[in-house]
Amino acid sequence: MSALDWIVLFGTLIMIVSYGVYKTRGSKNIESYLKGDNSMKWWTIGLSIMATQASAITFLSTPGQAYESGMGFIQFYFGLPLAMIILSIWVLPIYYKLKVYTAYEYLESRFDLKTRILGAFLFLIQRGLAAGITIYAPAIILSSILGWPLVYTTVIIGSLVIIYTVSGGTKAVSQTQKHQMIIMMGGMIVAGLFVVKLLPEDIGIVEATKLAGYLGKLELINTEVDLENRYTLWTGLLGGLFVALSYFGTDQSQVARYLSGKSLTESRLGLMFNGLLKIPMQFIILFIGALVFVFYQFNQAPVFFNEAAKDEVYLNEEQKEKYQAVEQQYSDLFEEKRKQVHLLSTAEGEEVERLKQKISGIHDQEEQLRDEVKGIIKATNEDLETTDTDYVFITFVMENLPKGIVGLLLAVIFSAAMSSTASELNALASTSIIDIYKRNIYQNGSEKHYLIASKLFTLFWGLVAVFFATFAGLLDNLIQAVNILGSIFYGTILGIFLSGFFIKYIKGNAVFIGAVIAQIVVLYFYFFSDMAYLWFNLIGCGIVILSGLLFQYVKNKG
Amino acid sequence: MENDKDLENNNPPVLGKWKNFYWLLIIVLITLISIFYAITRYFA
Structure with a gap:
């Protein structure tokens, strides 16, 4: 990484965090700290909801998924807009009428105290551990790519999040998420433009799209009724609806986002904003993955995208020789593939089908070689991961994008990790203080007492998440x-x-x-x-x- | 926080000339699925 990349990466992160802390300083009570004084406009709510859901894995994994198996994953989000409508009509008015801080408060007014405590307790266990994974999953990939010890990436993500989440509460989470979301989408669009720019001169966006389609990466809709296929139109509409209803309706990390709205209408519009933009956003991320696939039809891809695994194989002389032999075969195949793909970009009529079949044959041979490499990796060390989908996009970024843009794309991934972790910590603190501490342990404290306790709970959950992420790999x-x-x-x-x-x-x-x-x-x-x-x-x-x-x-x- | 009278009003949210945002969302969803289906069929 160049000096410019470091400046862009840390400049972006520090600016977002400092602005968030500055803008939201001086919360005087828990109303302000946990609900942001109900001052959020619909666009802040919408961006905040989207940023909470978009974790680092969204940006690392999703393009890799399109690279590997096409854009069919988009169908998973078809139920989401319907869930937004259902929640807006029936659920939001209930939360607003009861003026709740957390979703679990509703359970006491609808059922009783013990049901509320049960709901809160189940959420705390589940989300408390998941917050560690939200940090750990990108930290392990970034540490492998940057060559840093895992503890560095974990502590950077964790400590930056803790600083502004503890200091400014929910308002700081929403304010920073607004900027993080702009960085995330801006960075991805810049990456998409660079993929097209890096293609051969005679291949523009139209030819690249056509090639992605011919090579099976634009199969967006599957109308078959197939219970074993995870991504079809029907599982997307029904299963996606079910998942979105539970996530957006009952998970405090999302509920807190729209409860900070200025009014019921602002919160509803925030959900509508999410429903309107989520599918196009996922489409853009997946489409970039498909374009990266086209890029690697004209440029030699590594036989296995996780360099750290390759480095470990190279420590063993016998396995290294085997690995290099497969790499050579993979490289030989590439020249033939590049020639055929170039011909396909200008082909018409029956020629298209002939070339598609020929290229498909080469892809099959490539897959066999990749399977051989995975076998070598496993033979070297049984514990090494042989799925490299998460490394496809970040490898493309590190090896091909110009100075400065690499820093921006790393800022995208760090921002995504921070934005979802911040919402989780904020939600864990709200639930701990409102549903457990204030309701059951100490009911007669002053505003100041509860404000300090809220900050301490946020800090506590932040430390739990960092601790868990640091030792997760062990x-x-x-x-x-x-x-x-x-x-x-x-x-x-x-x-x-x-x-x-x-x-x-x-x-x-x-x-x-x-x-x-x-x-x-x-x-x-x-x-x-x-x-x-x-x-x-x-x-x-x-x-x-x-x-x-x-x-x-x-x-x-x- | 909105007052109680506003909470009784359960009309769909309005933004600009869109008087019913729920229908806008459904129309956009159907349009996107149709476009994606057309792309899939085109390359099939």
């Missing part, structure tokens, strides 16, 4: 464990909220017993069955509602 399969943990609790939380919003018949005791039963059943499935953990969401939610209905019926009869 524990086997920890990320997967956290994902499983999330799925174990998420279904139950959603079941409680859906009962509250839409099934008036179910009352406090019934939903609480239903939730406890659902949690026990899900834990049983987790410990004593081989069921895929993604099903736990649906099972947990279904059992809460069904057993809630049953217990209410029995209670009413008795």
Whole structure:
């Protein structure tokens, strides 16, 4: 990295953080600290919602996904605009009417205190661990690319977030997210323009799009009814709706974003803004991935994108020789591929089909060579990761973009990591103070007391996240464990909220017993069955509602 | 915070000439899906 890149990277991050701290200094009470004095306009809310959802992995992983398997992932977001409408019509007015700080406060007014504590407690466990992963996942990739120890990247992301989140609370989170979002989208568009600029002279955006389409990267919609395919139009509309409803409606890190709105209308418009822009934003990120794929049809791609894994293989002489032999074959194939792809860019009629088949044959051979390399990596060290999708885009950036732009793109990734972590810390602190501390432990404190306690809780959760991220790599399969943990609790939380919003018949005791039963059943499935953990969401939610209905019926009869 | 009277008003949010933002969102969603479908079919 050049000096200019360092200046752009740290200049951008420090400016955003300093502005956020300066602009939001001097919160006098928790109303201001946790709800931002209800002063946010719709565009700040909208950008803040988008920035919370867009984690660093969005920018590292999504282009790689389009590079690898095309743009079909876009379908996952089709349910999101519908969820925004449902939440605006039915859920937002309830939260506003009750003037709640957290989503779980609603559970007390609708059901009872114990259900509120249960909801808050499940959220704290799940989100507390997930905040560590939000930092760890990009930190491990950035440390591998920059050649830094993991602890450096973790501490940089973590400490910058802690500074402004502790200092300015929710207002600082929203203010910084507005600027982070502008950097993120601006940086990605600049990256997209550079990919096109780096293509051969006779290949413009139209030819590149055509090539991406011919080579199967623009298969955006799959209308088949296929239960095993994760990304189809139908799973996107139905599954995406279900996921978006639970994430935006019951997860405090999102609920806090729109509860800081100036009015119900501003909050609704913020959600509409998200619904309107989310799909185009994901389209742009995926399309950049497809363009990077076209770029690597004319430029030699590494046989495996994670250089750190290659470096480790190179320490073993025997494996190094094998690796280099495969690299040579991969390089030989490339020349032939480049020639054919160039011909395809100007081909017409039947010639197109002939060339497509020929190139597809070369791609198959390339995949076989990549599989061989993955085998060599595994043979060198069983623990090395053989999926390199997350490294595709960042490798392209580091090796091909000019000085200054590399710094900007790294600022995009750091900003994304910081923006989602900030929302998580803020939400964890709000829930700890409002639902646990103020409601159950110490009810008669002064405004100042609760303000200081809120800041301390934010600091506490920030340190937990950094600590967890620093040591995450030492524990086997920890990320997967956290994902499983999330799925174990998420279904139950959603079941409680859906009962509250839409099934008036179910009352406090019934939903609480239903939730406890659902949690026990899900834990049983987790410990004593081989069921895929993604099903736990649906099972947990279904059992809460069904057993809630049953217990209410029995209670009413008795 | 909005006053209680405003909270009783459950009309869709208005922005500029868009009197009903919910329909705008649905129209945009259908349009995007149609464009994506057309792109997919074109290269199929």
